[in-house]
Amino acid sequence: MTTKLVVVADLGHFKAYRLEESPDFSRPRIKLLEDWETNVSKHLSEEVTDQAGQFRKGSAPAGPTDRSDGEEHNLDLERRRRAVKKLAKRMDELFAPDQVEAGYLAASSEISRALLDALDERTRAKVQKTVTANLTKLNPDQVIDHCCASPRGLEK
Helix, strand or coil, rough: EECCCCCCCCCCCEEEEECCCCCCCCEEEEEEEEEEHHHHHCHHHHCCCCCCCCCCCCCCCCCCCEECCCCCHHHHHHHHHHHHHHHHHHHHHHHHCCCCEEEEEEEEECCCHHHHHHCCCCHHHHHEEECCCCEEEEECCHHHHHCEEECCCCCC
């Protein structure tokens, strides 16, 4: 029996399911393997504790403008990049065993391409179908309908 995985992700959530197909089942089933969140969904103030104006711009006081303006300097972009890297690393770990032969990926449109690019070549080769949609909040039956079913039945 081939083992297929279904991975559903967005910047804040990651869910991995094992797809179970059998002639005995009226439709495929999926079983949740893992479900976790990245820190991107947390508010930035929970991650960064310093306030604007706490650090000097220069080494010598220069009057009322001698303090930092508190710019984030692409902090949100860096947090997104790290989250995609973390998602890709976990996918590589899940797809690494020889038992996993194929899989499906459903990722939000904002990270779908970046996530595929960050995957290892072997993992990327095992991804049979990519759905560009955020399915993290759907129940397992809805995930099956979006990811695994095709007009002619299931992809083999």
